[in-house]
Amino acid sequence: MRFVFAIVAFIAAAVMIGLGIAQRTVFLEPDRVSMSAELSGGEADFIVIEPEALAAQPGKQTITVSGSPKVFLSYGRSSDVEAWLGETPYVAVGYDADADELTNEIVVTKPVADSNPTAPTTPAPAEGEAETVAAPTPDGSDLWLDEFTDDLVLTTTIDVPEDISVLISANGGDELPSRVKIDWPLDNATPWAGPLIVGGALVFLVGIALVIAGFVNHRRMRGPRRNRPGGTRGKLPSAPKPGRTQVGGSRRAIGRAKRIAIVPFLVVPALALSACSADYWPSFDQQAAPETTAPATPLATPGPTDEPVDDTPKAQPAVTVPQMERIMRRVAVFATDVDASRDAEAAAQRFTGPALEARTANYAIRGSLAEHPLPTPIPASPLTLTLPQQATGWPRTVLTIAKNSDDPTIAPSALVLVQETPRDNYKILYAISLAPDADVPEVAPASIGAPPISPEFKGLVMPTGQVAAAYADVLMKGEASEFYPMFDPEGDTLMQQLGPAGQKAINDGLQDTVDATYSNAVGDSPTIALATNDAGALVSVSIEQTENVIPNDGGTIGFKPGAGAALSGFTGKSAKGVQRVIGIQLLFYVPGVGNESEDQIRLLGWSESLIGASEVP
Template identity: 45%
Template sequence: MRFVLAIVAFVVAAVMIAVGIAQRTVFAPPSQVAVSATVKGDPRYIVIDGAVLNAHPGQQTLAISGSTSKTQVVAYGRTADVKAWLGDQTYSRLTYDTADDVLKATTVKPSDSESDGGDGDSTSTPAPTASTPATTDPSTTAPPNPDAAGPNPTGSDLWLEEFDGDDAKLTRMNVPDSVSVIVASDGTKPAPNQIRLVWPLDTSTPWSAPLIIGGLGLLLVGLGLYLWGLYTLRKSRGPRRKGGPKMPKLPKAPKYKPSKAVEATPKGRRSSRRAMVAVPVLIGALALTGCTSDLLGQPKESAAAATPIATDLPKAKDVMPPAVTVPQLERIMKRVSAVASSADAKADATLAATRLAGPALELRQANYIIRSRKADEPALPTINSGPLEITLPQATDTWPRVVTTVLESTDKGQAPTALALVQETPRDNYTVQYAVSLEPDVKVPGLAPASIGASVVPPDSKLLKMAPEDVAAAYGDVLLNGDASKYASMFEAKGDTLRPAVGAEYKAKTKANLSATASLAYTNEVPKDRTIAMATNDSGAIVWTNLNEFETTKVVEAGAEITLTAGGAAEALLGANASKTGIQITYGYQLAFFVPPAGSDQKIMLLGFAQGLIGAKEVQ
């Protein structure tokens, strides 16, 4: 019998090991699924929709080839953003045919993009700056020229991730359905037209290892049975001692036949012992019967039935996405910092204008002029690339787009820098409109997380303690009149380091030291359409605004002359050191405020500022 069991064990073990090995070799599933296509027509742009990228689960691997240009780029962004960037450009869109398991290319023209929706479903948001593109009449707009050079997608701030050059030939990504990939060269030459997509497949064989290990174990069992059988067989064939004379058989005792009285139910100690044995058997049977429902996975009648949780969460399509992600903004800030640092080193206003605009650019342009005429004039504080302490993007899918961030200073003696960046159109990069140093003891109000973003508050909003467009003029009145200003009580004086530096007391002292042959007057104005307001969690707003202050000195006595400080910044900017009529010096103030909601007891608080000389001219 042992040999039979050993043979059965050997056969079953062989089968188990063979099946386990076959699962990893002969019957092993493919490690990946791949589709490829060659796009005809030499398109400049190829778009792969997120639905195509997610046709199979797992990380997507994209390989491109066939480009005649050394410049090639693979980038991905939100599908609506990719379509908005393409705008009036014709492109090829790849779709996935699940029936035939192939990629198909379709040519999309600008008119098709508009009819498909493009970004036309977007909800408009208030324009934060004056440079908002004006709407044009489609009937008067010239049709796009298909032979004209298209835009270059390389370096666009719109992309969530970008791969250039050799890195673009083979890229791995894991993007959702709402993200699309754009493949291009430089906008003038055809894009790489050979596209190959690869998805990994689950090649795990969970039963392979147990089968092989179990087969080896059963093989050892069979071997043990075989050896045991051999040992028993050899032992049974050994020499035997011859027996002596047989012993006489003992007489058989008569069989006892119980009477009917004995067959009756036993009583006494023996009967109680049998009853005690039956009791646990009965209890065990009942216990097993009670556990049957649990073993089968059926809920007990006493368990409460689960009830679905009703939620009122908005649908994904109704939620505006943040303008940028944190990694995207980190990449943008590296580009901005590199350009600003290079422009500062070269005093190149043209280069600075590619990444700065509005009041931030005006201050640097004036500084470049002064430094070109005054060798010892220091440069403005650098715009570093981070780390990012705060990221507050606008939640929107339209343009212009606003992003607010606070950068940790790399210099221990320098305060953190707060920036307000604006992207005017899909093809424009973000430009720094405001760059201010935060006040020493400032407390930034609660802001929405970067993954959600915040809304832009209209400049004339009545839901705040003061409309954002009125904050700069009111604060300018406080700088001119001090506590006598009707707005003084609305602004927090504690922690405001700008007011004592250039406020009413400073201006009074400056006038007192002026010669009797001249007059000095201070005025200010608020440039139009430069106010940006971002909502906070407490229904307040972070308000970025610009104020220009004019210091006008005029001659009041014939023959007198106004002389500027020798070697000063005003003299360098004016290009002269004296005037017989008058001189007007302009100072630019970049201001960041926290404006509480209407009805709040809080005061408007200055969060940070940047100020400097931006103009000087002779007046009559």
């Protein structure tokens, strides 16, 4: 009977193991679903994969682009991609749900309102002359969340939400890629393959055990019997001795049973290793979603009483944190290179306003005075604060605070970056060193951003448009200024350096034959103000302090050797005197009206540098 059960166990084991292996081989479903589109760009220079095409199937998107010697791929918010393209025609890759396939058509977007009216325009071609306009280059744009470049074939995997589009170009080549394929992963896990294979192996072991037990029992049944036939007692006749063949056969049978018993110990580990993947086993860690008790909400049916749809674009943060980290890495590398080369013309690619003036002057000084220190380096990371403006168009502004990971002794930098148009990169407008004990108020997360504050907004203790002029007056007059009580003097060491006390210290060191006069003026750069969580604002402004040193005895005076002389290039003497201009970049916290905990404007950081030197006009 044991042999019958063993045969049944072997058959069951073979079926179970066969089914388990078949689930991972002949019955295995595909691990991905693919859709492709053959493209003919025509006059288009770009391909845009629309959000509905990326979301045609759930899961991450593996995009393969081919058909061009050079392939460039980037992705960003759909509104940003559309704004960057402007009026440039492109091939839009969409999705037809009814046909379950990708579609493509050439699209020309509406022109974006020009936020920079002073930008040069392309002149119209002369009559009879063909118009040839080079396609813009998307490579290196700050709008993209990421970008990739490869030759012939480019494959990358992304996982993007609904409002993201993919931009594809030939990266300066003449031939636009002609084929786009998108793959989405499919769940082809076989949760019963592992239990079937391992269960079959265990049943196989049971069968082996039954075979061994059967042989053992069969051997016992062939032993001597103590009772004679018929129930009489007496000496049993001796059984004939087994022949050599019988003994050898029995031993060979036992040997075969032992060898058969070894087989499972070789087969089971192999089967167990083949079924060790998580795809072979059922998952019990996923709980069923609880049933909702909320009533079903019917879909709204448009009717005559429905309000019209608002097509006004919604404000969204200018950048994301990963995007800002990527921008700062680029800016930091660029700043290091341009500071070393002293190329002021190249610096304008990433600096503007007071930040550019400070670096341009530094480069000029170091051209004649090699020992003059370099500008404060622009740190790439870590970013301890990223506060993008909530924007619907351009220009866009971002305030970020970065620590110098290479030199912790350098104060963190508060950087204000501005992007004038979609095709411009972000430029540093203000580069400010934070005060040692700067207490930066809480701000909204980068995923929300901060609304900009108008210079005339009355909800603050002082309108942001008046902060620069008020502090310039305090810096000139000190406690005699009518605005002095509105500024917190604690930690304001700039007042000691460039205020009345600092001016007096400079005057005391001058000769009796000269007089020094000072004047402060608000810089030409725009006031940047972003709201904080407590109804206050972070405000960035600039001030210029002019120092005139004039002879009072009818004599002449010139620059002493140093930065002033190097920047001015004026090596002679002048009866009119000499002049120095100090550029000051400032970051303030302006509290809101009714903020009981704070009612004074607090200086969070500043940077001052020589930006001008000349003979007094």
